[in-house]
Amino acid sequence: MHSTTLGNLFSNVPEHLPDELFETLLKQGGIEIERIVSKGYATPENQWYDQSWDEWVLLLQGRATLSYQDEANPMHLKPGDYLLIPAHRRHRVEWTDPVLETIWIAIHWR
Amino acid sequence: MHSTTLGNLFSNVPEHLPDELFETLLKQGGIEIERIVSKGYATPENQWYDQSWDEWVLLLQGRATLSYQDEANPMHLKPGDYLLIPAHRRHRVEWTDPVLETIWIAIHWR
Numbered sequence: 001m002h003s004t005t006l007g008n009l010f011s012n013v014p015e016h017l018p019d020e021l022f023e024t025l026l027k028q029g030g031i032e033i034e035r036i037v038s039k040g041y042a043t044p045e046n047q048w049y050d051q052s053w054d055e056w057v058l059l060l061q062g063r064a065t066l067s068y069q070d071e072a073n074p075m076h077l078k079p080g081d082y083l084l085i086p087a088h089r090r091h092r093v094e095w096t097d098p099v100l101e102t103i104w105i106a107i108h109w110r
Numbered sequence: 111m112h113s114t115t116l117g118n119l120f121s122n123v124p125e126h127l128p129d130e131l132f133e134t135l136l137k138q139g140g141i142e143i144e145r146i147v148s149k150g151y152a153t154p155e156n157q158w159y160d161q162s163w164d165e166w167v168l169l170l171q172g173r174a175t176l177s178y179q180d181e182a183n184p185m186h187l188k189p190g191d192y193l194l195i196p197a198h199r200r201h202r203v204e205w206t207d208p209v210l211e212t213i214w215i216a217i218h219w220r
Contacts, residue, residue: 010190026166031219056136080120109141
């Protein structure tokens with residue numbers, strides 16, 4: 001008989017966070033599922049993420065503001081919000097909640 | 111200039127649900143991300159799901175009890191709980207919350 005241990009996305013959040021904490025939850029067959037935790041974080045000024053693969057993100061706790069370089073208005077994300085960030089679409093994190101940890105999952109595939 | 115619309119996992123839950131409501135949020139490059147909503151649902155008695163591919167599931171709202179055929183104890187899932195259901199590991203939903211809709215995401219890849 002097996003015994004399965006469940007993971008929980010809201011558990012094991014360290015009290016002292018680096019700027020952004022990235023943890024791989026699953027990496028298998030070309031897919032990677034990551035948890036990202038941050039508090040009061042912004043991408044350094046004038047810096048943009050530019051990835052060579054698509055990424056799907058889902059915010060689970062906290063709040064965040066995300067910008068695309070080619071879009072006038074930033075996006076304000078609350079729990080449950082998700083979006084696909086296409087490859088090479090330059091984006092940055094403008095803000096995350098300074099009080100409550102913001103928890104995301106990000107899914108990458110090739 | 112683009113304008114991005116965010117999806118939200120807690121939105122657009124119909125008042126009258128079928129047994130389980132499956133919706134594809136993203137299907138691209140061999141990956142599929144689904145939202146599953148159910149209320150007071152159980153897999154029909156003596157019936158097991160047997161899939162030929164791995165599946166990763168995350169419960170976001172509600173509660174659920176899941177069983178593996180080869181495991182003595184069922185698993186009780188609360189929001190934030192996730193697990194990998196390996197291909198061909200027979201499993202069933204024993205119970206979901208009868209009051210609050212249970213909302214999951216399921217990720218499939220080949």
